[in-house]
């Protein structure tokens with residue numbers, strides 16, 4: 001089945017509005033956040049209108065319904081990822097999920113599987129989003145562990161030639177992005193995960209830019225933890241997911257303490273509920289959890305493989321068209337081999353912020369800057385880039401509009 | 415076109431031919447300011463003699479708004495007394511924060527009045543202010559160094 005973006009767009013009410021005095025909205029910023037279909041907006045508002053109560057608390061019908069609603073969403077997430085129900089932890093975002101891991105690991109005392117000591121090593125890469133760099137960088141500082149990283153080469157791929165010296169017997173954690181939010185590069189996981197497990201380390205996958213765009217099955221991937229954000233998967237803001245192998249979640253100490261995450265409490269001590277509850281202190285973001293369940297059902301209905309194929313075709317079209325523009329340089333892989341639909345580029349001497357402003361005046365939404373990956377843009381030798389990122393509702397007409405407005409911008413700033 | 419209110423001729427001219435964009439070796443204060451949301455950066459060196467802004471030189475990377483703004487600032491403030499410079503600075507900051515309600519005092523701001531359109535684009539205000547914040551910071555440091 002091929003997917004028809006013009007039909008899909010009808011599900012997304014935002015496409016009914018216009019931008020900057022009547023221009024058609026050309027939304028090419030789904031890498032930052034995706035738009036939301038009515039199906040998700042309605043599910044979230046239906047929760048507030050008809051079922052709102054504190055889940056897992058209270059002995060009344062509404063509390064029962066609220067609990068049922070979020071627990072059914074947990075089943076949806078588990079099925080979507082191919083994980084078990086108790087392996088799904090709801091967080092407020094992937095940023096929080098990654099910090100949860102970093103703080104929980106930091107809380108592990110001597111004798112715990114996750115205990116870190118001076119000299120242990122944590123491995124990341126130069127293409128990480130700040131959310132998958134700074135938590136590890138700071139954990140290393142707090143524990144005396146050493147932060148190491150894979151470098152990025154000129155074509156925007158990870159340099160794995162020195163994998164044996166980057167991941168060593170001292171490595172405890174390898175935390176990598178599945179797909180770069182700047183370059184679009186998809187990281188070859190099999191080889192890295194294999195090496196990670198060979199040395200007895202844990203593999204953490206930042207799947208923020210992959211889960212929304214292609215089928216991702218945690219069991220097929222040989223990884224230990226995975227995070228993604230609801231708002232990039234046509235779901236609500238304020239909801240993220242941490243998946244972890246059940247036995248590992250059992251060993252991992254909690255990060256946030258409070259209501260709902262305990263087994264027993266006295267004035268001087270407490271014990272923890274089993275995972276996932278151990279990691280879900282406080283009343284959860286219930287309406288957002290329900291909205292996320294709806295979002296993943298919506299995507300599954302269309303089919304993740306269909307979405308993936310659509311994006312590959314459109315990425316190819318975009319790369320070809322953009323490269324016809326004089327002075328335009330793609331920052332990242334220029335073919336669609338192991339590449340997603342985040343497409344960054346520079347345009348001669350025109351600063352991305354100025355180009356972005358010009359595109360905005362034509363109704364085109366792109367992101368400009370360092371995209372929360374400052375070390376990466378620095379490494380690629382550019383102060384900033386313009387990024388177009390695609391999703392299921394984009395089609396060739398969006399790219400044609402981008403190309404036309406980019407050519408106009410060249411004249412405007414000449 | 416609406417965008418022309420933002421990208422005034424003077425702004426694009428200063429962007430293409432920036433003034434005083436070469437860091438002088440003699441200065442009282444040297445500052446480095448960044449706009450963390452977009453990565454724009456400037457270095458600015460300031461020399462104040464007898465309460466007069468004697469030299470402002472700079473280097474930087476960034477969008478036309480941030481780079482033209484600091485270039486125009488140097489043209490405008492060099493030769494002014496520190497009191498006059500602060501008055502102009504305050505006027506500029508007020509203009510930027512006015513959300514389009516205040517059109518600015520052209521007799522005070524001269525070429526910097528060209529940034530009036532920027533105040534309607536919230537995301538760009540920080541760009542326009544980058545150099546002005548750097549100047550303020552440098553002048554405070556320079557005066558502290560003198561005392």
Ligand SMILES: Cc1ncc(COP(=O)(O)O)c(C=O)c1O
Nearest residue numbers: 093094095129131181206208229
């Ligand atoms: C690769 C990657 N990791 C992490 C994040 C952080 O996600 P969030 O801001 O939803 O927590 C993002 C979002 O921009 C991302 O693209």
